[in-house]
Amino acid sequence: MGVETDVIIVGAGPTGLMLAGELRLAGVRALVLERHPQPRPTPKASGLGGRILDVLHYRGLLGRLEAAAEGGYPPPRFPFGGVHLDLTGLADPPMRALSIAQHAVERMLGEHADALGAEIRRGHEVTGLSQDDSTVTADVRGPDGDYRVTARYLVGCDGGRSPIRAMAGIDFPGTTFSEVNRLAQVTIPESVTILPNGDLEIPGNGTVRSGFTRTEHGMFAVAAHGGILYLQSTEDDPADYDSDDPLTMAELGASIRRVLGFDLPLGEPSRLSRYVFQDRQAENYRAGRVFLAGDAAHLFPATGTALNCGLSDTVNLAWKLAAAVQGWAPASLLDTYHTERHYAGARARLQTRAQVALRRGGDPAAEALRDVLTELLTDDPAAHRLGALVGATDLRYPTPETHPLTGTFAPNLTLHTDPDIVTVAELMHTSRPVLLDFADRPELREVAERWPLRVDVFTAKTDNPPADALLIRPDAYIAWAADFAEPAETAASGFHRALSTWFGAPMTH
Template sequence: MTTSSEFSREYDVVVVGGGPVGMMLAAELRLAGVDVAVLERLAERSPHSKAFGLHARSLEVLDRRGLVDRFRAGARSWANGHFAGLDEWVDFSVLDSSHPYALLVQQTKTEQLLEERATELGADVLRRHEVSAIQQDDDGVTVDGQRPEGAFRFRAKYVVGCDGARSLVRKTAGIDFPGSGGRVTARLGDVKLREGEDAPMGMERTERGLLFCVPLEEGYHRVATFDFAVGKDPAEELTLDELTSSMREIWGTDHGAHEARWLSWFTDSARLADTYRNGRLLIAGDAAHVHFPVGGQGLNLGLQDAFNLGWKLAAAVHGTAPSGLLDSYTEERRAPAAKVLENTRAQIALMNPDPDVTALRGLVTDWMRLGQVNHYIAEMLTGVGVRYDLDGPEHPLLGVFAADLQLDIAGESRKLSDLMHDGDAILLDLGGLPETAEGVRDWAAEPNGKVRVVEATCADRPELAAVLIRPDGYVAWAADRDGTEVRKNVNAALERWFGQG
């Protein structure tokens, strides 16, 4: 039923929420030819950045689409990170990654660049559109809401909730969001400190809690207190008075904090959705997982959700998705989120001011000086350790994010990342696919075009015969030169991920 003020349109996919994850997903869907709208209630992006940086796996992902230089322009990179604010830094330079560092990009900038990308590719980004009701049926989903001109009603084949921690899409889909926490309260402000104050930078643990202080631009500092004792009434906004009183309580001084341009508070609530899909409703980013923002992982996790989901949802929209493809999104992305919840909870436990924890911190700091421990934590924080548990013939690369191989293609030197800008899957024939594999080559033929066969040589990996790389960069199948039944195996993998050729 429509009213005269109602604006109505049909899309393949409606993305609810135009934060970083919604924009990333919209761009990936457009790349795959999907008609998509992003509905965002805010008139403009928030000028206050929650996240400060991008980790290695997110940078690798952006590199696969030729975007990483946009993010690197003018941004500083940093070879280190912290774990639980311990004295020993995590060294990212040891990572087996083409981007073994953290890139310091404010969330506002990340959102701007992703929105530009989504709109360049033709997504309809509709601001001041607040979704209030969603209903799915056998044929699609109806999305109702309000925009300044009046009510709107959209229809879509699928709706994805990238609508943050309080996700309406998740609630409407009836997806449980169990978790723990609510014991630690963080009070945060972007403030000016008294002139000449020599406030310690980074994290400092005291007998009462933990402090965080870093300089921002234009003379501002971001300060935060992590209080393990005094909670907060959720009905009350954080005030500057409350922040400075918490600073004095935990730090002994408030360093003359004044002129707050942004105040916010949150708890250590850690929640993970039971599933990321119910029928035609899906969720991604904070709608699917929330945790304490320690180690800078949440936005990164969400971007990778979007990268995993984009090509799968596009195949579902185009009617070419093999059975189970869309459900593999939950299977693959829930596990890394559970690991992030686990490591953030562990970090919170290590930040507790309890004196026994001081002893534990000393021990863990010693462990972190061991190369293998540093490597483990670096892979964990940056997502580089993510490996999907994929079916298929055992190979060390199966389920791994493909390294940015240096290739020789008809005498021209190319990186694997250069071949992936248009979002196709790539079957790299490194001289090991049998000449008779005609069926395989059919996958690349128009109008399928789902998988591009690329003949190349790779001097760095002479043992590899062929590698099938999904649009999200993960290896779906690989064979060495001494492997047998290469063609049979590759056909099974092609059918598993891309349906009938």
């Protein structure tokens, strides 16, 4: 059977749609199969934060998301396991968050993928798959009956209960926690007064503290911003809820009453969602020609991480799949997806597991731990370090290269040529690798000439250059850097090695 498309993507959530757009930028055919006939209205994530905002900026997509974001950028204060991570006092906060509903993100990414030529089929469920040395075939049940489609690769972006993961035989070990979390965004009712310190004054029931309130029945969190109350109740609940059943205001109100001991006046909702925390990670993100991304690959036991991590998976994976489809990928390139993104997922699990320990403890020792952490986080270096961990802005992929910049995200430098000025972000809109030569080093440009269609060369000046030269991958991470005044022969040899490692054999000799 012939190949009908290059990559099948199972799941048309934000992760699948982002992957489709990235593949199309790289010139690869992408077919998205989604079992639901229409986008689901159930609210999920309510924002994007950390490194993924930089990635979206580098793709030229952030402005469109900002235009659709009703909440904009709230002050950088984030919940962390029952304490506050307050970055507002930092001159350069290591993370920020854009308040935007997941359905708005999904809609924009879908429009982007569609405009680039991705094919999106809704109401098409993958019921089986098989693979051989050169292709993968999906059995599909569509509105007009069953059929098969064959591709070079298939990526499961089909959520935490991923059928693709099960079909591929990939284990998903971890823990499901007993707490049920209910989140809401509601307008502030007239009867509730927001005090100058952010606390809520409730008629007949006194004051509810802004932030976290822990009771013997659970935990309640609240914050007010822009005329909206952001609420969360957390309690042990033995009921088995279907994740597709929407949360109602009655259920939310009853949960708040159980936790706080009284009714809280609530305005009109703009978001209602319910979820149970899980801490799981696929043992491998790849099984032959089948890959996993997003919730299919990892679930985290705290909010504010899953969507950001899932979108970052796709930016790492897409250019590597494109290289394999186009025939120039080095033999080990696809395996680096698991190496790098499993490591990133483990870093995300590290901070979210720490939040579990902080939030679940109810004895005096746990209270002391939260108090000590709160005190430590008043120090700028501690707050900056934890904020970078939460936002994944400290991520450095494992790399054999010794230069401290390799494996890190490329800074958005302003580049000067005569007469043009451009930024690194603008160069990355096309998702192509680029060599930035800051020191006018002809030996590097001579090496790059052997990869003429794979790497763009840009000679420019920048204020305070971080190195003599940077080789930036399509996902905007640095593959190689030349030390200042590094001998020409040494620099050329290291550059040649890096190009071969990431972009295959030279095209000319």
